[in-house]
Amino acid sequence: MRPVNAVITKIVDETPAIRTFFFDTTFELIPGQFVMVWIRGVDEIPMALSYENAITVQKVGHATSALFELEACDSVGIRGPFGNGFGIEKGHILLVAGGVGAAPLAPLAEKADESGIKVTTLLGAKTKDELLFRGRFGAAGDVRVATDDGSEGIHGFVTQLIEEPDRYSQIYCCGPEIMMKKVLDKVAPPKAQFSLHRYIKCGIGICGACCIDGLRVCRDGPVFSGEILKKSEFGVYRRNECGERARV
Amino acid sequence: MRPVNAVITKIVDETPAIRTFFFDTTFELIPGQFVMVWIRGVDEIPMALSYENAITVQKVGHATSALFELEACDSVGIRGPFGNGFGIEKGHILLVAGGVGAAPLAPLAEKADESGIKVTTLLGAKTKDELLFRGRFGAAGDVRVATDDGSEGIHGFVTQLIEEPDRYSQIYCCGPEIMMKKVLDKVAPPKAQFSLHRYIKCGIGICGACCIDGLRVCRDGPVFSGEILKKSEFGVYRRNECGERARV
Amino acid sequence: MLSLTLTGLNLKNPLMLAAGIMGTTGDSLKRIALAGAGAVVTKSIGTESRGGHSNPSMVEVDCGYLNAMGLPNPSYKDFQYEIDRASEGGVPVIASIFGGCSLDFSEIAKSLDADAFELNVSCPHAHGYGAEIGTDPALVEDITHAVKTAVNVPVWVKLTPNVTDIKSIGLAAQHGGADAVVAINTVRGMAIDIESSYPILGNKFGGLSGRAIKPVTVKCVYDLYEVLDIPVIGVGGISDWKDAVEVIMAGAKAVQIGSAVGNNINIFNDISSCMEAFLQEKEWSLDDIYGMAHEV
Amino acid sequence: MLSLTLTGLNLKNPLMLAAGIMGTTGDSLKRIALAGAGAVVTKSIGTESRGGHSNPSMVEVDCGYLNAMGLPNPSYKDFQYEIDRASEGGVPVIASIFGGCSLDFSEIAKSLDADAFELNVSCPHAHGYGAEIGTDPALVEDITHAVKTAVNVPVWVKLTPNVTDIKSIGLAAQHGGADAVVAINTVRGMAIDIESSYPILGNKFGGLSGRAIKPVTVKCVYDLYEVLDIPVIGVGGISDWKDAVEVIMAGAKAVQIGSAVGNNINIFNDISSCMEAFLQEKEWSLDDIYGMAHEV
């Protein structure tokens, strides 16, 4: 598919550095799937769908900054949704979200809740103001919070909130790779799903830029079972846009 | 579509110069539609489907001669069916067939008969032996015959057999252009359909080689209503493979 | 709102019939004119009548067509009648012509009365004609110059994409005095029947047209627009209004439509009404979108 | 029954992974090897690490894809590790390499240990690399010769179709000592977003791959087979077993598959089992169909 023209209808400031951009276009979405967002003249970058018609973006570099310059009525080009998305399991599920990693987990929480699945969310951020989608997670179930500076919830990492992980039918995790690696070390790998981050170029499973141990994050992922990640470079190496390996 | 490989399963001698080639491939066919038959290494020529899995060929030149060299188990390439085919009308219909022009009319006779339409056929040929599909037309309704040499039926042209054409709900005609032109002169043009012959190259309505007054025989035809042909070059000019006009 | 002036010709819209499609008879050209085309281009006409290559001369492939018609045509001696018939359609009739040398070209052009000439120096599958000439800048310049000298109507030169550098050929046409270039003719291609191993086309290979080649058209038009002062006319793979807009944005002043006419004789009307609606919604004029991709 | 010897390499089947597809990491190459490929070709590797062009670097178009990755790669200094990993897949690993001159090429080739080298003189969208070299027969011969002198393994030269005469480039490679040529790299193309008039690719233009270009591949392979003594490896638009058979009949000793891997990682197994069934039914060997279209 060519990029679809998506007009921004509304922009919501979620935290000081995170904004949600709503579009006039709705996507049929499995939570965890992503789109390629083309900021014309700048770059095209992967973003999880945080709603069926929105992305939630943390400003980190040139493309995200360019996005932050846009206003309602401006438009971007969108390809997707791509990737597999989370596999939803019945029972009582645990979501572990770090920073903007809450973006793909929020629609998952809502969808699970709607299907009668019990949802508990562990939400982490640097500071109170940066807790993302706290209200959405709260509406879908229990939420427990950790902040790096202790401004809300426990003082420390979200991973410290994980207790008795075996109680949960499935654990879903998205956040910085280091944090996800810690989660993986704490839980039973086959019962956990992680949404990965790798440099995405084509987004459609051809170029191989996003490969982790031969698996394509853009196509076979971005969501992988802990079992697969356990014996992989996950948490050890990442690759930059040249394909060079670097320690996480 | 690319040519489909069609294996010849059976060859039937219909008359001294006309053979039917049956294929292992069945086509969904509106009577009057044609296929492009590729005799590999030789040429590709248009042929009406005389059955849903057969063509009936008169040997007239290099490609038809090459076809006559083929035997069961040999194969040809087939593109199609192409063209519009005859529009079937209820009531009592009249078929006027000259020579190998009987090929597209025979399946029409059978289909009409099956649908409870009354069929009368006027069948013409040079001589008795060359009367094509007499049995098929006979099984579908009345047949009246004309031969140039009087060896069967009336002595003369099949057009002479046309009586009270207004009695028929529709008249279908296929044969040499001169003969079809005579039929057109005898009947009410809006009630008559003619299957035309022009040099066919692409067969799919693009090249324009087969045009008669801007209409494409391969795509808009090969069947045209008498009304359209009345004010056309039909019966006056034909075109050769260069596109040169020549008197019929 | 789609009207324009192209090399001095007034067109009601920028959508023309491409050479070699429904272009052998005056009546078929007239039909296309009446069906909404802004202008029509005839089949390429030569000095002598030709039957072309033996069939199969065209076959559908994935996302396009391969053809090797072999320039069948009744020769210019027989063709004024068809042009006159075509003119009854009320839009400019452009005579596409081909030959083996500049003398052939000017002989034909001098003898025919048409609203413009399109020089086919780009057919990829007629030995000694077309693209064998169109890959040589000096020959292209020479032929263009010869025809320009011979006639008083606009002269367009149709280019082949089957060259290392289409810009140099476009520039040669411009130096020769061309009023416009037309890009592109078909892309060299071939198909083989795996049941028999026979190349499908009677001529063995041919030219690829249709959707498959549109990205090649866009690139060639874009490149030519950058280097030429004369207008570029875009052709190759245009199948709907979006394609037409894309090629115009790439730098085509007008476009031609070939293969896509087969499945939709009414394509000229369809595209022009959709293009109008698009321009209206965007509040753009035809002139605004012309070459627009170069401005970003 | 599909096994063959290609420039001295033993392949279990004639189906290879094309350069630049799943070819940046040793593990992804190994995955394709284990999924049935007869050999795998790495991403093209240069002298320095490159991030490539900015995104969008690939977009789907009608019947194919446009890409302008811009040769992202970690450089040869970082790449032996990946090749070694890839070798665990148990099939030959061919290192695709690129550079700006013959020195670059031989520096890289000398430093890497691979089963063969494929010289990318044909990428249409990296300035100063690839096709800008691959359109010049003298440079192609020179580079081929330099690499042949530097290494003891087979050297293949990958050709661009974006030239007036691919045969002359193939012959240059052969003169330079190439053990095989690979045809074709992508076809120059471009796509424009009509909503904004922006060229879609970050690099503005790129290379067309996928189904759209198969007829071009067939023609190039057919032509090269006619003039070369060394084997031709066919690539471009092969998406199913019929395409593979068609390209082999055109004259390819083996084929490579690129774009089609995206939607079907298992394509190598799928094609080889269907090809075997086809050959069995026809009572043909792989060698029988090799170049078969030239015999009719």
Ligand SMILES: Cc1cc2nc3c(=O)[nH]c(=O)nc-3n(C[C@H](O)[C@H](O)[C@H](O)COP(=O)(O)OP(=O)(O)OC[C@H]3O[C@@H](n4cnc5c(N)ncnc54)[C@H](O)[C@@H]3O)c2cc1C
């Ligand atoms: C599947 C997936 C889903 C994502 N979902 C979200 C989300 O919902 N919200 C959000 O804020 N961020 C998300 N990201 C991360 C987001 O893509 C990057 O933050 C963004 O690309 C940074 O672009 P930049 O130009 O602003 O940064 P840059 O200045 O280019 O670089 C900053 C960092 O961003 C990363 N980056 C840059 N380009 C890409 C690229 N093409 N692919 C992957 N990473 C890149 C690199 O790791 C780089 O180190 C997601 C990433 C992936 C892979």
Ligand SMILES: Cc1cc2nc3c(=O)[nH]c(=O)nc-3n(C[C@H](O)[C@H](O)[C@H](O)COP(=O)(O)OP(=O)(O)OC[C@H]3O[C@@H](n4cnc5c(N)ncnc54)[C@H](O)[C@@H]3O)c2cc1C
């Ligand atoms: C729609 C259509 C349906 C037809 N159905 C039948 C049929 O059922 N049975 C049958 O015997 N014949 C049929 N014909 C006629 C048949 O196509 C020609 O007899 C055949 O092409 C002759 O080929 P040849 O090489 O043997 O003759 P040639 O030696 O090439 O020439 C003899 C004559 O055949 C005609 N011819 C040759 N090539 C073509 C071509 N590509 N297209 C049209 N005419 C051509 C020319 O008028 C030529 O004058 C049909 C023609 C058309 C247009």
Ligand SMILES: Cc1cc2nc3c(=O)[nH]c(=O)nc-3n(C[C@H](O)[C@H](O)[C@H](O)COP(=O)(O)O)c2cc1C
């Ligand atoms: C059947 C056919 C015949 C053609 N004949 C000619 C011709 O005579 N002269 C010419 O310049 N181009 C000829 N062309 C090329 C077209 O004019 C056009 O350049 C090409 O088909 C690409 O456009 P399309 O993709 O819209 O078909 C022919 C193309 C086709 C398909």
Ligand SMILES: Cc1cc2nc3c(=O)[nH]c(=O)nc-3n(C[C@H](O)[C@H](O)[C@H](O)COP(=O)(O)O)c2cc1C
């Ligand atoms: C995403 C992508 C990256 C490519 N990278 C390279 C490359 O690094 N080196 C090279 O020689 N060819 C490269 N190619 C070209 C392919 O190897 C192949 O020649 C071309 O895509 C045609 O084959 P296909 O239609 O099967 O994809 C690349 C193609 C694609 C689609």
Ligand code: FES
């Ligand atoms: S980004 Fe190209 S394969 Fe994933």
Ligand code: FES
């Ligand atoms: S034969 Fe080409 S249009 Fe009819």
